[in-house]
Structures are given as structure tokens and as C-alpha cells.
Amino acid sequence: MTKTLILDNGASTIKVGLATHRAPKIVPNVILRGRTDRRQYIADQVDECTDFSSLLYRLAFEKGYLTNWGLERTIWDRVFKHVAKIDAKDTQLVMTEPMFNLEAIQEAYDQIIFEEYGFQSCYRTTGPQLCVYNDWNSLFGDPKDSVPDCAVIVDSGYSFTHIIPFFKRKPIKKAIRRINVGGKLLTNRLKETVSFRYYDMMEESYIINDVKEACCYVSQNVMKDLKICRQDTNNSIVQEFVLPDFSTTTRGHVRQPNSSKSNDDEQILVMNNERFMIPESLMHPSDIGMNQAGIPETIVEAIEACEPELHGLLYANIVLVGGNAKFDGYQQRIETDLRQMIPSDYDLRITTPLEPTLSAWMGGQRLISNSSKSEQQHFFVSKQDYMEYGSDICRKKFSV
Template identity: 65%
Template sequence: MGNTVILDNGASMIKVNTVDYEEPRVIPNAIIRGRTDRRNYVGDQVEQCTDFSSLYYRLPFERGFLTNWDVERTIWNRVFDNVLQTEPKESRLLITEPCFNLANIQEAYDQMIFEEYEFASCYRTIAPELCTFNDVALLFGDRPGSIPDCALIVDSGYSFTHIVPFFKGRPVSKAIRRINVGGKLLTNQLKEIVSFRYYDMMEETHIINQVKEECCYVSQDVYGDLDICKKPYQKNSIVQEYVLPDYINTYRGHVRPKQTRQAAMSRQQQDAEQILTMNNERFMIPEILMHPSDIGIQQAGLAEAITQSVNACEPEMHGLLYSNIVLVGGNTLFEGYCERITNDLQMMVPSEYDVRVAQPPSPTDYAWAGGQRFVALSSKSDLQKKFVQRREYLEYGSEICRRKFGTL
């Protein structure tokens, strides 16, 4: 058996590498077409792009499910042939899929992996389950290596946010909760607000996503921050000016230091820079995660959904779940995200429970790291039991995958 490829196949980003490496390669899970050069950039080729205005994205995922296999095949070809330079026939594959994945899509996964790429063996699971193979106790300052009986993974990614409780390493299916809010919705919402208030940027997904990542934060006091936003510019500690790239002199936007505003105005706006003023948008966009009803999504916010998930488990598990909450996914990178969830939970959870919320240093790579640890700590016989061999698939079809991998 050759190497083991760990592929965390996210709807926005692919985290992939062989198990021998310490960190994954992070690659856009998209084919991106440039406006000026009319070139298609597949996955990591987007690094060669010099003009990110009005990019056209072709995504394999739609509403959180892998539906466009032609696009995904092209991206995987690029990953296996050029990025990893690995031979699938001599490798085993550990791959993630979405929670509540549809049966026909699961069969398409198996067909693509075993028939198209001919991997020697495969294990397909959800990203939150891989997270539990990490040393979760270390995040809370507990004794390293101690494995908690219960853990609750909050995975807030591109398409959805999932709350997944685990008992002895297995997800509690009846208690999994999904919020239909992810990074894509937040970016689209910011595009609409900016286009309504300032410039028409409905086609500028890449730029607005950068603005979101650099300017937005999770407020600890929404009404207090809204009051600050009403103050004059010099007394407003929240407002920021984001300098948009022109793709001639600058290729990436940046937040302009506030004290330079008067100097910039006196120099004719520094050669007519295009400025995007970010005021209450900075915290009201991530606030959708906490209150989806603000934009008409009739679902619970993050803290409330966590309590619903815990309450759906057996009563004796509640205390352990509340004391082992791990935040992962791209939205975890918002400043103040962990603190806000902790504060909101402490107001909702009965006082006899100890609420502990932690996020790993690299929350977007945590599932990949868990997969690496799972392979490294498993014996050869354990891997043999977990992974489906290609000869088994050719004999029994996707039925053997359903039996070995299980379904939520």
C-alpha cells in the first residue's frame, strides 16, 4: 500500500495532503474564470491570477451538496496530478462528505473514487467526526491524551453551520442540528448591502469576501456598538475605511489607518482611491449567525441551536457536552466569535453546568489534522476494518460502503 491521502473536501476550500506532511495544502474548490484574460483557473491556479475583479466561479457544490461532478473531477485531477503528484491506484483515500449527505450522492462519491480514480481503498466520513480524533482535551488545558466521552463540534463553514454532538466517538444522529447560514450567505448579504449603500459590487465576490474577512467581527454588545456607529467620524471607534484594489497599482485591498484620513483628503484622496466605508456592517453581517431571523431565516441562532442539540441527547450527557464544545470552520475566524458564543450560552445553560468553549489555533484545518492523527494512531488491522478495499467495492458495490461507513 502506498501513501494515505487525506482530502477534506469543503464546499469552498479543499484541504488536502498525504499523511506524511504536517500541514495540508489549501486549494479553492472552484474553477474561476478571469474577466480580462478569459482564462480558466482550476483550484490552486488562481494564485496566478492578477485581476480579481468580476471573477466568474464554477462551484461543484450547490446548497452544501456535491452536484457538479464535471467541475469536481477537473479540480481533483489538478489536485492528484499536479499538487500532490500521487498515484491513486497505489494510495488509500480518507475523504470527508457533508452531514446528511444524500444516498445517491454517496454512491456517486464511491463510483468516482473506486471506478474513475481506482483508489486502493477509501474511508468516507464527516468532517466533525475527524475533529474528534484530535487531542480535544489539550484545547481546554486538560491532561493531554485524555479522550472525553462526549464532545460537541460546531462546524460553521461555507454552506451551513452544523452542531454535532459525539458520544464515545460516534455522532448522536438525532441531536445534530443544522443552521442554513454559512460564509457564502454572509458574503452575499454584504454584497447586497454594499451595493445598495455605496457601489454596485454584486459581481465582486472575491473582493467582498476579502472585505468580510478583514473588517467584520462578532459584537459582544450589538446595541452598544450601534450607538457608537451613530457618532461623528472622529468619535466613532468602529468605522473603518477599506481601500479597494485597482489591479493596476494595488492587487489587494486594505484597511486605511484612521488617523491618515485628513492627510489623504488633503492629497486629493490619494490619487482618487476608491474607499468603502464599513460601519455597522462590520458586526451586523456576522450577527446573522447569532440571529438568522434578522434576514428572514426562521431558525435558531448558534447558541440556541447548541442548547437544542444538547437537550436532544440523554440527560446524563448534558454536562459533558457543555464542557467540551469545539468551534471549527472558516466563520470561527471572526474576531469575538468564541467569546460571544460562550457569553450567550452562559445565559441560557442551567447554572449547574460548566460551559467551556474552545477553538483550535487553525480551525479550518482541524478536520484534516484529525484525519492525519487517526491514520497515524491506527494499527494496520484497524485501518483494514475502517477502509473499504477496491476489491470489496467491485464485488459488493456501494452496499459495502454503507455498511462500513454507516449513515447519519
């Protein structure tokens, strides 16, 4: 019996699982090497690491594109055999690729999937394309039988932020926009800021990423929050992050204001205006010297590039996905800024799924469960067709 494996192959994490599973397994798309034990950790093996200090990172993705195929094959070997536990020969694969992927990289995807792993068939698409198959009605509060013709997917992930308007589940190509700000840039900027103000953390990507996820938020009023940060007393923004020592603790944590004072062995990282100024780069990339508009302004730009009769429907169906959508205040800030930019007679509706990083995988699962075998033949490419026609058949079927 043919099984369907859904692989959301992100630059930071891989979300993988059979379409019959309730939820995917999330594993880092990375190979780590510890500086102390010199052991190599591949994908899910990262959970076995007990000392995340000064880890050596090896990533298959460079600037958002898969470039190190030897490294990615090693990770996929681990994922297919030990995480998903599938036999490629009796499995069809749904796999995501980056937006605006290069043709040479696409051909490499197809060659490895069919020739090296031998999957029975494959559907290669983008994460936002899978996102539109989700049931957004429950989040928007619409009747279950209504399917919006228009939607805007704002995908803010590890490498980039993309704004993609859709009409009848097809992307409007001329309106797609990219902002070169993602989770990796935010983590790197936080490393630099912390290293300049407090401790040298330039080699501590794993720890600083934890700090970012635990402490950072998107401000609703940057000038007001900056004023609060300058106060010696009554500073409601400052937080203390207790760094792990990797002997008694392996993960850091935010210390509660009413907790007891730290002992001498604890290293404390004081987070003040860094908490909101780092994510502010998503809203104003020009603040860090990038000649690009922020997310709210780019959403307007993308929608204005569509046909005028679609504008109202697009503003009424904006969906925020990706890891950066987890920041507190992210949706509220985008909604507030957009409301000031668009005509008052437009309805503005923005929603964020409970797990914005799993949206593409869940959309792929919904696509498979709601389509028959004959319908799937229209977007899957079989190994037999690939061996006969090569990547040309993939380009024809997978193009959006």
C-alpha cells in the same frame, strides 16, 4: 508502499495532503474565468490570477451538496496530479463529505473514487467526525492522558452551520442540528448591503469576501455598537477598506486610522455597522427572515436532545471549527449567550483551534497515525471489496 491522502473536500476550499505531511495545502474548490483575459483558473491556479475584478465563478457544490461532477472531476484531476502529486493506484484516500449527504451522491463519490481514479482503498466520512480525533486536551488544559467521552462540534462553514454532539467519538444522530447560515450567505448579504449603500459590487464576490474576512467581527453588544456607529465623532467601529485597482495592487487592505489620507486614485469602501451586523446572522438568523434559532440557542437545543446524564459533559467540551470561527469575538459571544441559557451549576468550556478550517484534516491525520493497519481495515473499503459488493459495502462501513 501505500500512502494515505487526506482530502477535506469543502464547498469553498479543498485541504489536501499526505498523512505524513505536517500541514495540508489549501486550494479553492472552484474554477474561475477572468473577464479580461478569459483564462480559466482551476484550483491552485487561482494564485496566478492578477485581476480578480468581476470573475466568473463555477462551483461544483450547490446548497452544500456536490452536484456538478464534471466540474469536480476537473478540479480533482488538477489536485491529484499537480497539488498532491500522487498515483491513486498505490494510495488510500480519506475524504470528507457533507453532513446528511444524499445516498445517490454518496454512490457517485464511491464510483468516481474507485472506478475512475482507482484508489486502493477509501474512507469517506464527515468533517466533524474527523474533528473529534484531534487532541483537544491541550486546548482545554486537561491532562494529556484524558480523552473526553463527550464533545460538541460546532462546524460553521461555507454553506451551513452544524451542531453535532458526540459520545465516545460517535455522533448522536437524534441531536444533530443544522442552521442554514454559512460563509456564502454572509458574503452575499455583504455584497447586497455594500451595493445598496456605496458601490455596485454584486459581481465582485472575491473582493467582498476579502472585505468580510478583513473587517467583520461578532459583536458582544449589538445595541451598544449600533449606538457608536450613529455618532459623527468618536466612532471607534468605522473602518476604511482600500479596494484594489489591479494595476498597482491586487489585494485590498484596511487603512489604519493614523495613515495619510487617500489619494484621488484610491477607491475607499467605508465599513460601519456592516462590520458586525453581517456576522450577527449567525447568532440571530431571524433578523434576516429565517425561521431558525442562532448558534447558541441551537447548541442548547442539540444538547437537550441528548440523554440528561450527558448534558454536563457536553457543555464542558464544545469545539468551534469552520471558517466562520475565525471572526473576532465569535467564541466570546457564543460563550456569553450560552452562559445565560444553561444552568449555573454546569461547567461551560468552549475552545477554538488555532486553525479552525484545518481541524478536519488534522483529525484525519491523527486518526491514521494512531491506528494500525489492522484497525484501518475496519473503516476503509478496498477497491477489491467495492468491485465485488458495490456501494452497499461503503454504506455499511461508512454509516455513522
